[in-house]
Amino acid sequence: MTPPDYEYLRKLLKDQSGLDLSADKQYLIESRLVPLSRKAGLQGIPDLVQKMKNGSTSLVAQVVEAMTTNETFFFRDKIPFDHFRQAIMPEVLKARAARKSIRIWCAAGSTGQEPYSLAMCIKEMESQLAGFRVEIIATDLSQEVLEKSKAGLYSQFEVQRGLPIQLLVKYFKQTGEFWQINPDIRAMVQHRQLNLLHDFSQLGAFDIIFCRNVLIYFDQETKINIFNRLCKIMEPDGFLVLGAAETVVGLTDAFKPYPDKRGLYRPNDARAVRAPAGLVAPRIAAAAAGM
Amino acid sequence: MKTCLVVDDSSVIRKIASRILEEMNFQIVEAEDGAQALEACKRELPDAVLLDWNMPVMDGFEFMVALRQLPGGDVPKVVFCTTENGIDHISKALHAGANEYIMKPFDKDIVAAKFQEVGLIEAPV
């Protein structure tokens, strides 16, 4: 790959998806884009770059998708889901006792293991949630992973990483070599394509946001920008859950770490003072009114 | 050091499984069928059993039922590891006291995930 082609792709990816590649990731680009260019009937990367420069937007979208890393598994890292059951949900249940609705966003849901893990947790807590309306919204940049997530169909390998066998038996049906998550769990998750670089305020306010293992691919400035926007669509008493290698510390004071719970953050009260009036104040008022 | 009894009639599988488990700091005892495994358990109960289903002499299911009746036999964590991947087999095993269930083929990640699940090893931090 010529250095100008590499620079072109690097900039394109940074602009389109936030992916921040260091100067030496040629092999990564080649391993993902050479197969893609063949599939598109092109002669490798120079040809691909030329077509994109000529304005093929569908090719750009394919390239951006091909460069995403979609690795995920059920109950990934376990601890965040313990936090969810033992710390987050009990507090949210109390705080929303009057409103009786809880909104959860999986901001990079990939192929569905994370949102469905949350859906199964919710299902297991059903008795405490009587009368509650719980929404789980899974979004991702990649249309391909969203389709897989919607289908809820997983290989034997996928259902054996992180998913306790009791939950497999309880919530999945075997179809040939695959396992499909049951319709009632699938119905608990709504899917939407969404690029975190773009405005997401239209999603409405959330009580809980899982934004895990996606910010690691972005540069500092992008992370800060996303944190600040996440904070704006989060209820003042909400919870943010990040991946094991991610933190707000040193980047923003929009969120503060929750004591003794790794990966768990809450909006910082102080932001009410600094944030422009009109963005935060009405929601605080709404919360105080018990809405 | 925790002990794991690896029960499989295939010496290749026993070897692969043992290597994975040794890396996870288990001391390994091997058995070729359920009867041998039961003898081993009567001598000394392991912390864990990685258990094939279909084996000559005594199969894995019969072994587990017998194990669960030994004094203290409810303590070892039993993780099936078998090509029997139908929901009926899985349910039957769970009802009879299995703790986890691996569908072959398996790899190190799956064994580690399942052993974490039943608390035999710590989750990596």
Ligand SMILES: C[S@@+](CC[C@H](N)C(=O)[O-])C[C@H]1O[C@@H](n2cnc3c(N)ncnc32)[C@H](O)[C@@H]1O
């Ligand atoms: C490694 S997966 C993480 C999945 C899951 N959250 C987890 O922790 O297991 C990262 C996901 O982020 C998505 N992604 C990458 N850039 C994105 C962006 N700019 N906006 C939204 N999603 C993005 C990718 O498509 C991929 O599915």
